[in-house]
Amino acid sequence: MPKVPNIRVEPPGPEAKKIVAKDDEYIVKATKTAPLVFKKAEGSVIEDVDGNTYLDFYAGVGVLNVGARHPRVVAAVSDQLGKYMHIAGTDFYEPLQARLAERLAKTAPGNNKKMVFFSNTGAESVEAAIKIAKRGTGKQCFLDFLGAFHGRTTGAMTLTASKWVQREGYTATLMPGVFHVPYAYCYRCIYKMEYPSCGTYCAKVIEEVYFETQIPPNDLAAICMEVVQGEGGYVVPPKTFVKMVFDLTRKYKCLFIDDEVQSGMGRTGKMWAAEHFDIAPDIICSAKSLGGGLPLGATIVDAKLNFDRYGRHSNTFGGVSLAHAAALATLDVIEDEKLLDRGTKVGKETKKRLEEMMEKYDIIGDTRGLGMMLAQEFVQDRKTRKHAAKSRDKIADMAFKKGLMLLPCGKSVIRYIPPLNIPQDQLDSGLEILEDCIKTVNRNRAD
Numbered sequence: 001m002p003k004v005p006n007i008r009v010e011p012p013g014p015e016a017k018k019i020v021a022k023d024d025e026y027i028v029k030a031t032k033t034a035p036l037v038f039k040k041a042e043g044s045v046i047e048d049v050d051g052n053t054y055l056d057f058y059a060g061v062g063v064l065n066v067g068a069r070h071p072r073v074v075a076a077v078s079d080q081l082g083k084y085m086h087i088a089g090t091d092f093y094e095p096l097q098a099r100l101a102e103r104l105a106k107t108a109p110g111n112n113k114k115m116v117f118f119s120n121t122g123a124e125s126v127e128a129a130i131k132i133a134k135r136g137t138g139k140q141c142f143l144d145f146l147g148a149f150h151g152r153t154t155g156a157m158t159l160t161a162s163k164w165v166q167r168e169g170y171t172a173t174l175m176p177g178v179f180h181v182p183y184a185y186c187y188r189c190i191y192k193m194e195y196p197s198c199g200t201y202c203a204k205v206i207e208e209v210y211f212e213t214q215i216p217p218n219d220l221a222a223i224c225m226e227v228v229q230g231e232g233g234y235v236v237p238p239k240t241f242v243k244m245v246f247d248l249t250r251k252y253k254c255l256f257i258d259d260e261v262q263s264g265m266g267r268t269g270k271m272w273a274a275e276h277f278d279i280a281p282d283i284i285c286s287a288k289s290l291g292g293g294l295p296l297g298a299t300i301v302d303a304k305l306n307f308d309r310y311g312r313h314s315n316t317f318g319g320v321s322l323a324h325a326a327a328l329a330t331l332d333v334i335e336d337e338k339l340l341d342r343g344t345k346v347g348k349e350t351k352k353r354l355e356e357m358m359e360k361y362d363i364i365g366d367t368r369g370l371g372m373m374l375a376q377e378f379v380q381d382r383k384t385r386k387h388a389a390k391s392r393d394k395i396a397d398m399a400f401k402k403g404l405m406l407l408p409c410g411k412s413v414i415r416y417i418p419p420l421n422i423p424q425d426q427l428d429s430g431l432e433i434l435e436d437c438i439k440t441v442n443r444n445r446a447d
């Protein structure tokens, strides 16, 4: 096995630069992170067009929980290619999507029967949740949380409140009836309190202040939450926060929509992160890793929320058959390779390593996460907790040049989300490179 990572020419190399230039010329600006130009990817290893190899600590932006091109996923997709690629699953029938729906329905927490609406992306799975919640409750308003990210289509973007850049220029034409309140971001408590002496004030205040003044609770179709915030900074709230918010939804007879597009499919050591908090959401939104690398979204809903008639909501690519085949194989891999157990065990060990780094380098303000959904927040000063965004970017850029692919989130956070089956030696090499970069930037800061 050749050494990984192996940087032969400083990236972006000459071939990469050509593609980056063409991309800049013809592709509309979206969300570029680094000038990495893929040639091939396998497992947790990426090869670029200049022959460099990298370790993947970002899992294709949370898509590759079972690694790139897992042989069983590739075999399932190849087999399906020989049969049919697409049937318009919302209009017609095929065995794969029925089997996948049954399996997903049975993974969701709670004894109530679930049903599934298939789509292609996270945002679409959230849009479906919005429409299902409105019709299911006959109500139109939603409560969500500061720092939330649900996607960039209008409904999902309205529920989103993670960065102003996503909303600027659209604010006045977003979906009406959406309210945001602070999330339990304990490291940066907006109320300047400390858990647990705060008594989970951020949950209490929803009923005691917001419901009393601005948000009529009886108008709420749903409270929507990422039970672990992703894009907003990998924020893990206390269990009491999630439980108390969930209880509000029972009290005021609205739904709990749990966006697990990023935290689901085993990332936290459980199939769904909601299982850590002992709640059974009415709706779970899934995408990213669900398709094992192919686009697939699923909105898993309490069967009572099924539409009253055909035509209320539908799509053309309600999960292409190739993606259904890939998703079934992905679920098999998670089960057969015991990736929930591995994620829990390796996640714990990795978190310990990250905590040891935090003891040595005071640029690290916080280390947090569940399972293999891990992150560190970088600060200019541990007392003021001022964000060290530039230093964070410098660490990510330095890691890229050494062959470790990282993905920032929040204002000054880096998430560490390698595939759940990353080989131990690759994980160790990645962590060594990471520590090296943090050590250098800790001494030579950018902000």
Ligand SMILES: Cc1ncc(COP(=O)(O)O)c(C=O)c1O
Residues within 6 Å of the ligand: 120, 121, 122, 123, 124, 126, 149, 150, 151, 152, 226, 230, 231, 259, 260, 261, 262, 263, 287, 288
């Ligand atoms: C929690 C969450 N929900 C929804 C989305 C949107 O998914 P997509 O980019 O597939 O539309 C994302 C994407 O990062 C996400 O993290």
